[in-house]
Amino acid sequence: DAMVIQNPRYQVTQFGKPVTLSCSQTLNHNVMYWYQQKSSQAPKLLFHYYDKDFNNEADTPDNFQSRRPNTSFCFLDIRSPGLGDAAMYLCATSGRRETQYFGPGTRLLVL
Amino acid sequence: GESVGLHLPTLSVQEGDNSIINCAYSNSASDYFIWYKQESGKGPQFIIDIRSNMDKRQGQRVTVLLNKTVKHLSLQIAATQPGDSAVYFCAETTFPNDYKLSFGAGTTVTVRA
Numbered sequence: 001d002a003m004v005i006q007n008p009r010y011q012v013t014q015f016g017k018p019v020t021l022s023c024s025q026t027l028n029h030n031v032m033y034w035y036q037q038k039s040s041q042a043p044k045l046l047f048h049y050y051d052k053d054f055n056n057e058a059d060t061p062d063n064f065q066s067r068r069p070n071t072s073f074c075f076l077d078i079r080s081p082g083l084g085d086a087a088m089y090l091c092a093t094s095g096r097r098e099t100q101y102f103g104p105g106t107r108l109l110v111l
Numbered sequence: 112g113e114s115v116g117l118h119l120p121t122l123s124v125q126e127g128d129n130s131i132i133n134c135a136y137s138n139s140a141s142d143y144f145i146w147y148k149q150e151s152g153k154g155p156q157f158i159i160d161i162r163s164n165m166d167k168r169q170g171q172r173v174t175v176l177l178n179k180t181v182k183h184l185s186l187q188i189a190a191t192q193p194g195d196s197a198v199y200f201c202a203e204t205t206f207p208n209d210y211k212l213s214f215g216a217g218t219t220v221t222v223r224a
């Protein structure tokens with residue numbers, strides 16, 4: 001049974017056209033994370049929600065925003081995607097001090 | 112078995128052999144360590160974890176060893192199978208920022224038939 005679900009699995013967008021990626025979880029975990037992963041690299045944390053508290057990483061571009069309307073769902077909004085934003089976007093969840101569980105990822109292609 | 116003394120980005124293993132993947136960390140205050148497996152086109156999958164008050168933990172075909180003296184972590188896979196081909200990442204957290212994973216560079220394991 002899928003515990004962290006990401007939709008869509010593949011997303012194609014045009015340069016500058018806003019895009020939203022979604023993540024849902026059935027684990028009832030407090031913390032939800034968004035990572036960016038480019039090929040052959042480790043995942044890079046963009047931001048996370050600790051319950052309703054949003055925590056942005058210092059080097060995350062303003063172009064990336066997030067929303068968490070409830071415990072189960074979290075969204076990643078890319079306001080004006082550039083070619084450099086093409087990557088795999090990973091959602092993860094964890095309890096307060098526990099292992100992070102990752103979703104399958106959304107592969108974003110920017111044309 | 113085949114082992115990597117220092118971290119190398121790739122490891123080629125004969126099917127059936129044991130493999131060892133190494134990871135060094137720099138923060139002596141790190142207190143929780145995780146190994147993830149990431150297959151091509153998929154998200155990282157939890158394999159095994161270990162806390163800093165332990166030096167060894169075993170799972171199914173996998174063992175994690177922690178040497179705090181030299182800040183070194185290793186993952187041993189017994190009887191490596193083709194399905195073990197993937198990128199393996201170590202990650203660690205440090206209290207009180209234990210929400211945040213610090214990932215190692217990753218090792219690509221290729222299993223030869």
